[in-house]
Amino acid sequence: MTQRMGFFTDTSVCIGCKACEVACKEWNHVPEDGLNFTGMSYDNTEQLGADTWRHVAFIEQRKPLAEQEPGVDHEGPVPPLGAPPDAAPMTPMAPGEGGDLRWLMASDVCKHCTKAACLDVCPTGALFRTEFGTVVVQSDVCNGCGYCIPACPFGVIGQREDDGRAWKCTLCYDRIGDGLEPACAKACPTDSIQYGPLDELRERAAARVATLNDAGVDDARLYLADTDDGIRGAGAFFLLLDDPEVYGLPPDPIATTRDLPAMWRHAALAAAGLLGAGLLAFAGRA
């Protein structure tokens, strides 16, 4: 494997222009997937899926803008992202502490997990890990079984209705092999989306969080940068300005296949036990 490549998405400089969404669709020929006026702030894309490989979330929240208190505990319900819009009397507001209005914007993408459950469950080998350490679906191999979809702890992968196959971000496998950066990163005007060797990105991200914390933005934290987490760190990680839940992201994702080896071990033991018992039974008769 060559150097592991990835994304660092620094949401503190995202301006919500959605150029990443459009550039991704343009480059990858991802079809338009419907005109839905959702009422969820300026987010009319809603979520990642077969036809959305980059998704910019818009979160409206009341919270002091500057000199944020450290160790803030965000109580209250998980934000109603994805709640049926007609149930909401207004643009959903994420829980906050009152005060200034803030509008968080964050471009989400496939995490290219170190421990990738989608890859584990794929029976055809359509999903594979590339020489860049990224996780890619080969559409000519995918048989549309759909196992990968519930396997993903982030809900990234989707199935296209017309062809039944699974689709998701390839981290522009057809660009990075030629030394180009992925389309979304290329289009991002503020460098909110940064592409590069994962090691370098992690260093840069740690420095950025420190800078922001020093400047009083105590809420700034990294998400999925920790290699000890449930997916053993992501190839695409984020700098967030609030808890992951506020952005509609799972706070502690776990690869759904993480426990499979242990489960198989247990199953194997049980099977061996059963086999032994059976043999004993026969032996007893003999």
Added chain:
Amino acid sequence: MAECHPVGFQWVMEAKARGAVVIHVDPRFTRTSALADLHVPIRAGTDIAFLGGLIHYILENGEYFREYLLAYTNAASIVREEFRDTEDLDGLFSGFIEEARKYDPRSWQYAGSEMPAPSREVDEELLLMTETARVEAHGSGGPEVAGEIQTDETLQHPRCVFQILKRHFARYTAEVVEQICGVPRESFDRVCRLVTENSGPERTTAIAYAVGWTQHTTGVQNIRAAAILQLLLGNIGRPGGGILALRGHANIQGSTDIPALFDLLPAYIPMPHLGQNEGLAAYLEDEAASKGYWGKMSTYMVSLLKAWWGEHATADNDYCFDYLPRLTGNHSTYHTVLKQMEGVCKGYLLLGENPATGSSNSRYQRMGLAALDWLVVRDFSLIESATWWKDGPEIETGEMRTEDIRTEVFFLPAAAHTEKSGSFTNTDRLLQWRDQAVEPAGDARSDLWFVYHLGRLIRERLADSDDPMDLPIKQLTWDYPTEGTQGEPSAEAVLAEINGFGPGGRHLGSYEELRDDGSTTCGCWIYCGVYADGVNQARRRKPGWEQDHVALEWGWAWPANRRILYNRASADPGGRPWSDRKAYLRWDAERGRWTGPDTPDFPPTRAPDHRPPPDAKGPDALSGTDAFIMQADGKAWLYAPAGIVDGPLPAHYEPQESPSDNLLYKYGRNPARELIEHPVNRYQPSDGKPGSEVFPYVTTTYRLTEHHTAGGMSRWVPYLSELQPEFFCEISPELAAERGLTHLGWATIVSARAVIEARVLVTERMTPLTVEGKRLHQIGLPYHWGNNGYSRGDSANELAHLSLDPNIHIQEVKAMACDIRPGRRPRGPAALELVREYRRRAGITERTGMEI
């Protein structure tokens, strides 16, 4: 800026990363606000009150940059005795001619100039001058200031500009700002502190604005107020300072430079007037300034005429000066539409323009189109301006029937920017060249192709004509080489012509080389040098990391590749930088020239202590401290003694249609605003007059990142349409409750002109304000939609009226009044009836809103 200039906004983010404080003043909380350190919600249309408050704060607390002020501005200049301020006349400046609704600006001049006695003849000339926007022609030039200017360097003389300024803004206190703008004291104080703390020798503050400031009846004065503020703080001509006009399209600056304006020739040379500018000598006598670089207008003008008529332009025939058309009146876009309805203007070419949804009072626009003999629309898609005759709103209401419309409409597909070569000139005056990526498909062609071949065919038809009227066309230089399979004219050949040639066909390097003896040609004097040495300088792409921070080798900026205009002001009068931190240009006494990372915007070898002889003319008349080299007195103008038609100083006027009364003056609205009396352009009662309560809400139009202007480039694109699929209005939860509007439901929005419907987006990003003690709600309306395309909706511009800024004839769509109610709008004739009912209720007549 993040909304409409996301790519440019990266530099704001870079500045922020280096510690800059970002303040965003806007009625709405936008993507820009989200990234700003401070968002200040303001009542739309009260920017002069806000800026005036800042000016007041600076003057009152002595926060101005005195040395800069004295050296480079007209603070010390003394104004003539006849001048009366709005403080004296309750909202009027002296010289107002009531029956004409215009100012005679002569009393605003500096003392020492002659004040001619008013005469009938002069007044008529004056009216023509203001009507034909002569002032705009002086936008960059500054009109002539007559006579010996008297000054008082102590700034104590009661009629010196500084004292006039102090009196004029005395009432613009923080309390008044709070009352008028709805900006709480605390928030305003914070802005005052941040701006003044970040200005001075060590620091600079930059102001970026867009049409949120220009599209008002006080559009030009909004920018003037910003100029006063920046000059008081010494923030012009210095790194990190300035007033940045963010343009609406990639090449709007270019279309102003070359230009697409009726009253200007390329590079801000005024268009000659019928009966006024007889002969080239008289024209130059009238229009050129005696001091500064406008003193060289003869060289710019003769070179332009030589570029257009080549060998036919000779000294004997005034270089074909008489081939130029003459202005006979106001030919701005909204007045042209009036002429269409009157049957005077019979044909119309729309190149990349969609007035049927994109211009103010769209119905008025369509009425104009329907009165034409022929209409040519060149665009990517079948925009509303091409199909109104079969499916426009008037067809739906039954006001127009297709079979009755006699306009012959031609639709010609246009090439996209990727399908043609050319340059973009944007905010920073930077020309950036782009190469054609692919040839346009099918019948689509570039605008250059269209204009060139149209001209070629017309010239072929006129080849045998001996009518002298045809000579200006027959003798044009129209010989551009063509390339590719489609006969595309070479855009680089056009650029080379714009740059200009000297004797022997040498590409000129600078406008300093231009001559008025016919030996040089130049299509746009400020662009001279863009093709220096036969190299397309605009095509240069040396990365920033391979050069210094000024990056002179990325593209090419007019004029003379200068990146900061008036950069002489970055150094003190003696030629030393104001501070090390903000060093830019400095006078190198040893070498006897100005040095620095940028091209000096000053005669390069003129010493700071140079004083010109009294009889010097043009650039030679500039002293070593006359940093504002385009101004006729070499000074930046805090007070404009001439050149602006609605007053020498900005004053707060309410918008044409406002729910609030003017707290400061009896004359509530801009007395010189331009009004168009027409049945499809009725105005609403305003500022507390009976009937104004029928339209209690303020509305403002704007753009979203996902779409482009009137939608011709975005509503047909699925990838963009899905991101903002429908026309919507943004309102606060309080307004939703007040009017029973539901999130994601429909709203009907009504003005005296039209009724439209929009989906409702209820959001806390819209903040109700307290204005003059009352709760005020504002409604946000993105204006991208129309009834064609993939993403469709009503057009916000249907609501708008035509009350225009008198200087530049721009519409006031950034601050209007309307009503909003829940549910969808009526269809067909019932829609008209609803508007009529509102007009009846508000008691609207043809005189409503026409008061001075």
